[in-house]
Each structure stands twice: as C-alpha cells, then as structure tokens.
Amino acid sequence: MPSLAERRKAALRFEIAAEAVRLFAAQGVTGTTGEQIARAVGISSRTLWRHFPTKESCVLPLLSAGLDVAVDRLRHWPVEEDLLDFVADSFRSGELPAVAPVILDLIRMTTTDPALRAVWLQAHDDALPVLAQLLAERSGSSADDLRIRVHAATLNGALRAASEDFARRFADDPDAAGSEIATCLLAALRAASEGLPY
Incomplete structure (x- = not known):
C-alpha cells in the first residue's frame, strides 16, 4: 500500500x-x-x-488512470479464459467502472490539440511494456519477443481506439455507464482479434 x-x-x-x-x-x-x-x-x-x-x-494522471484500471483488470484474467470472454464477463458482472466526464472531455480534446495528443500517446506508450510483461508472463515468453510486443501493441491500440470511440459517441451523455465502454472495448478487441484481412 x-x-x-x-x-x-x-x-x-x-x-x-x-x-x-x-x-x-x-x-x-x-x-x-x-x-x-x-x-x-x-x-x-x-x-x-x-x-x-x-x-x-x-493531464497525464487522468489519461493514465483508465489504462491503470485496464491493466489491473487484466492482472486478474484467468489463464483458461480468452480475452474477449474475460472482458464480456467483466462487463456482465459490473466490474468495469463508469468513466468520469472530465476524462471523456479530455480524451475528446486529445483529438484536436496536438500537445494533448502527445500526452495521450505518451500514456499509451508508457503502458506498452507493462502490457507486454503481462502477456509474456501469461504465455511463458519474454516481453522482448516480437510476437508478444505486437500483441501488446495491438491490445494497447484497441484500448486507445475504444476510449476515443466511447468519448466521441457519448459526448452528450454524462450518464454513460460501464456497459457502454464495455461495448466499445469489445468491438475494438473483436476487430483486433480478426487480424489484418487485407
């Protein structure tokens, strides 16, 4: 503590x-x-x-807070459960917290202000090695393994895209709850899990 x-x-x-x-x-x-x-x-x-x-x-503490919550939740991800099922189960059990309106305002501002965008991207860049270590421990690989780094970057990108989509779609809904962020997150993770169809 x-x-x-x-x-x-x-x-x-x-x-x-x-x-x-x-x-x-x-x-x-x-x-x-x-x-x-x-x-x-x-x-x-x-x-x-x-x-x-x-x-x-x-503004970095506010931008990092959501990532910290996501990483903390992923630390409780059971080995036998795949990621999409884990997020869906977390959503059903109400374990995803509501997002404070101030954070949504901030995420929306990162799309129009280059300096705030840089801070937002820095928050995600700071989270990347943490996610890579988490995935490495889960798979028994090294965090330096290219495959692990790509998976961590994919997960990180899905978290960022889901946050931005949620902030944009629910700009006028101050009562938007964890269920809506879970929907955005599941959609982003599904897109990521499809791979590159090009």
Whole structure:
C-alpha cells in the first residue's frame, strides 16, 4: 500500500489534472497558463512545475488512470479464459467502472490539440511494456519477443481506439455507464482479434 505521502502526492496530481482539463475546456489549451492552473488548485507555480514539466502534461494522471484500471483488470484474467470472454464477463458482472466526464472531455480534446495528443500517446506508450510483461508472463515468453510486443501493441491500440470511440459517441451523455465502454472495448478487441484481412 502506498505511503500517506505518496497518496497525498497522487491526490494533488489528480486535482491538478482535473483543474487543467476544466481550464483547457473553458479557455483552450493555448489560452491557459501553468500559473492559472496552479492558482485554481491553490498551489504555487513552483509546486506545479515540480510535478509536471509542461501545462499539457498536467493531464497525464487522468489519461493514465483508465489504462491503470485496464491493466489491473487484466492482472486478474484467468489463464483458461480468452480475452474477449474475460472482458464480456467483466462487463456482465459490473466490474468495469463508469468513466468520469472530465476524462471523456479530455480524451475528446486529445483529438484536436496536438500537445494533448502527445500526452495521450505518451500514456499509451508508457503502458506498452507493462502490457507486454503481462502477456509474456501469461504465455511463458519474454516481453522482448516480437510476437508478444505486437500483441501488446495491438491490445494497447484497441484500448486507445475504444476510449476515443466511447468519448466521441457519448459526448452528450454524462450518464454513460460501464456497459457502454464495455461495448466499445469489445468491438475494438473483436476487430483486433480478426487480424489484418487485407
């Protein structure tokens, strides 16, 4: 379990991220300064810059949160069950959490703002070795094996595409639940499992 100091640091980073998204949505990314984000949170600019190198990177905790949940769920994936069945079962048992509207707003912003897009892609790039290690342990292979790396990249891409599809399709539905994200995720994983039909 993380120490109290680590939990406080994580809570502050999430608070900074939420305020950054709120300000970005209200006045645009270019119209928002790091100083405004710090002021909205009630911290000094110096404290903000200790946690994040750029104003755009302030949103990374929110973007990483969904990936962290997905990776955590995959750690409980039974060896005898295939991925699509596992996700469908998780959906039926209500184990997929609802997505916070602020995260959906942020994911939508990553499609139009290049700097936020870079942070979104960085979050997925950071998740890639974790997914590769998980698949390697499951298959008894090495995380450096090309086949494992391709499968991890495919899974990672499906997670990203499902998140973006969900954010786009449910932009006007603040009550969208875990069932809708599960539907998007299953559709993306089915497409991935079909391979390349070209």
